[in-house]
Amino acid sequence: MKAFEYANPTTEKDAVTALRVDGRIALPLAGGMDLIARMKDYVTSPDRIVNVKNALDTTIAALPGGGLKIGAGVKIVDLVENAQVAKLYPAVVAAAGEVGTPQIRNAGTVGGNINQRPRCWYFRQEEFNCYKKGGNRCFSPAGENQYHAIFGNEGPSHIVHPSSLAVPFVAYSATFRVVGPNGERTVAASDFFTMPTLQNVRKENVLADDEILTHVMLPAPGNVRTGHYEVRYKESHDWPLALTMNGNTIQSARVVLGAVAPIPWRSADAEQALVGKPLNEATAIAAGEAAVRAAKPLSRNVYKVQITKTAVKRAIMQIAGLKPVQLRA
Numbered sequence: 001m002k003a004f005e006y007a008n009p010t011t012e013k014d015a016v017t018a019l020r021v022d023g024r025i026a027l028p029l030a031g032g033m034d035l036i037a038r039m040k041d042y043v044t045s046p047d048r049i050v051n052v053k054n055a056l057d058t059t060i061a062a063l064p065g066g067g068l069k070i071g072a073g074v075k076i077v078d079l080v081e082n083a084q085v086a087k088l089y090p091a092v093v094a095a096a097g098e099v100g101t102p103q104i105r106n107a108g109t110v111g112g113n114i115n116q117r118p119r120c121w122y123f124r125q126e127e128f129n130c131y132k133k134g135g136n137r138c139f140s141p142a143g144e145n146q147y148h149a150i151f152g153n154e155g156p157s158h159i160v161h162p163s164s165l166a167v168p169f170v171a172y173s174a175t176f177r178v179v180g181p182n183g184e185r186t187v188a189a190s191d192f193f194t195m196p197t198l199q200n201v202r203k204e205n206v207l208a209d210d211e212i213l214t215h216v217m218l219p220a221p222g223n224v225r226t227g228h229y230e231v232r233y234k235e236s237h238d239w240p241l242a243l244t245m246n247g248n249t250i251q252s253a254r255v256v257l258g259a260v261a262p263i264p265w266r267s268a269d270a271e272q273a274l275v276g277k278p279l280n281e282a283t284a285i286a287a288g289e290a291a292v293r294a295a296k297p298l299s300r301n302v303y304k305v306q307i308t309k310t311a312v313k314r315a316i317m318q319i320a321g322l323k324p325v326q327l328r329a
């Protein structure tokens with residue numbers, strides 16, 4: 001591992017200051033489940049790491065008027081075990097409970113999970129200098145693209161967004177508090193994650209290099225009913241998808257898919273297929289069909305289209321109480 005400077009700030013302001021290194025690379029370190037692994041594999045070689053664990057809020061607090069404010073320093077395990085989160089935002093707890101392994105949930109934080117880098121195996125190997133590492137090509141279109149995107153495949157990168165928590169946060173219309181050298185700002189979760197372009201392909205979100213994510217604000221859920229349906233490629237761990245709806249007869253719907261696109265993917269087609277319809281199996285089937293209408297799979301991931309269709313259908317049926325959640329792909 002390359003030698004690096006280490007900063008240990010205790011306030012958000014000092015953390016941001018420590019991230020300013022004039023042309024060199026400084027990165028925040030939270031639980032280290034992603035960053036340390038990338039450093040060990042020579043995928044990321046920062047000049048300075050800034051431990052943000054002592055600078056970030058580690059609490060979950062009620063917001064005036066309803067809703068919850070979750071500190072970016074909250075560990076994933078504490079999110080899973082929080083009674084208020086479970087009561088108000090069950091899809092968050094369902095997604096958090098499936099993150100990685102118990103060890104990863106014990107060390108990993110909300111902020112680190114949202115900001116983790118892609119799992120693409122070319123990205124994770126030192127030898128492949130793809131767009132995301134400053135190279136001039138993507139290896140996935142002609143390569144092993146089984147786990148890559150089926151939506152938003154215009155390129156130049158074809159990753160799927162890796163954060164399980166990002167999906168329900170987008171579905172619940174969360175906002176993120178961000179702190180940087182010019183103070184703080186809030187960004188809607190749905191605007192935080194960015195599609196790859198040649199100009200920004202080395203990033204997955206709107207954070208500047210000297211900004212940190214400090215909080216996730218979840219609005220009061222009202223009469224929202226949620227479903228969350230996860231499909232696993234392997235027995236141990238993989239990435240989920242989530243669905244949020246309003247009402248019994250469907251008044252409005254948010255269908256957000258994980259693991260299918262470079263960002264948590266909102267399916268407008270599925271949402272349109274749901275609104276104004278009764279919550280039953282026929283509606284669930286129609287929404288599943290609609291969800292994959294715009295899919296553009298790569299050479300080796302056509303199977304994901306069927307999985308997505310089935311997962312959307314089953315998430316809706318789960319909300320309707322029509323079938324037990326059981327699927328192993």
Ligand SMILES: Cc1cc2nc3c(=O)[nH]c(=O)nc-3n(C[C@H](O)[C@H](O)[C@H](O)COP(=O)(O)OP(=O)(O)OC[C@H]3O[C@@H](n4cnc5c(N)ncnc54)[C@H](O)[C@@H]3O)c2cc1C
Nearest residue numbers: 028030031032033034035100108109111112113115164213
């Ligand atoms: C075997 C395995 C299975 C996994 N399965 C899943 C899964 O099913 N679902 C899932 O979502 N994840 C999964 N992960 C990823 C894991 O959840 C993340 O690595 C972990 O949540 C990251 O949290 P952390 O606090 O350890 O982040 P760190 O490793 O400390 O940081 C991750 C990245 O975010 C940046 N960062 C950290 N905190 C902040 C902040 N507050 N503001 C701005 N940037 C920040 C860091 O610079 C770094 O680049 C898996 C990982 C492994 C190894």
Ligand code: SF4
Nearest residue numbers: 120122130138157158
């Ligand atoms: S999909 Fe993205 S991360 Fe993977 S090889 Fe292509 S450019 Fe790199």
